[in-house]
Amino acid sequence: MKNFGLIGAAGYIAPRHMQAIKATGGRLVAAMDPSDSVGIIDSHFPEASFFTEFERFDRHIDKLARKDAPEAVEYISICSPNYLHDSHIRFALKSGADAICEKPVVSNPWNIDALLEMEEATGRRVNTILQLRVHPSIIALRESLLLKRAAGRKHDVDLTYITSRGRWYLQSWKGDVRKSGGIATNIGVHFFDMLHFLFGDLQSNVVHASEDQRAAGYLEYEHARVRWFLSIDAGDLPAAQRDAGQRTYRSITVDGEEIEFSGGFTDLHTRSYELILEGNGFGLETSRMAIETVAAIRNARPQALSGDYHPFLAHPGA
Structure with a gap:
């Protein structure tokens, strides 16, 4: 069972990611969104920790990693607004997790170059949903x-x-x-x-x-x-x-x-997650x-x- 974090839990696309995490045998450990309209979590992972402040989410993810806890996240799914993708991918990599990011993975080509350098430095991987x-x-x-x-x-x-x-x-x-x-x-x-x-x-x-x-x-x-x-x-x-x-x-x-x-179209996110977990995601x-x-x-x-x-x-x- 893989542990996941999720950023952007109140967004339109987040339920598809929750469904994919559950369908592939994963566990959502923690989710974050400035909006608290996230009752959809109850349908999938009611035990997941939830935060409306990024700083508290950051602290929680870091605490789990430092304690080497069973709940330490291995993947962070990113469903935030497009302009925040680059920053949230960087957060995932620096947190020791692979990123799974909704399209567009970033807004500009030069962001890709910088993230490739971060992948090399951290040993983690960025995956994007190209359904x-x-x-x-x-x-x-x-x-x-x-x-x-x-x-x-x-x-x-x-x-x-x-x-x-x-x-x-x-x-x-x-x-x-x-x-x-x-x-x-x-x-x-x-x-x-x-x-x-x-x-x-x-x-x-x-x-x-x-x-x-x-x-x-x-x-x-x-x-x-x-x-x-x-x-x-x-x-x-x-x-x-x-x-x-x-x-x-x-x-x-x-x-x-x-x-x-x-x-x-129903199962395309699940199929994308299957490929990612096999190591064959779209980079x-x-x-x-x-x-x-x-x-x-x-x-x-x-x-x-x-x-x-x-x-x-x-x-x-x-």
């Missing part, structure tokens, strides 16, 4: 693409993801680009990692839209040309989805063929290209709509 790499449909698609890959041929890909959010979103840390990294980082980074996983290294990155509620652009990989569109605005939903009362629209087409991967270098991609999008100046741009930019909500 689409373990999605059965995405794995099957990658294997199919590898079999059909022809020299010099590039696939034409459209990626569209609209996940409607209420007015609260822009008032939270997620709506602050300094804290979340913006739409492309907060809701898109694992899609960009998926594209790298499927189609190789990135060769070109053009941004056509970069706003509070939507972002879009064109990416060219070794084996694909990709038009992408991300939005949290319900007004961008296609008419069919709006009429049906749906709040989310997800579509990926490869050479005009729709890729179905809407199901199978810092695996995340680098996606982090470089979103950092470039964040800092780019949008170009005029010309060339190969996503059709939703011309006809949103059509």
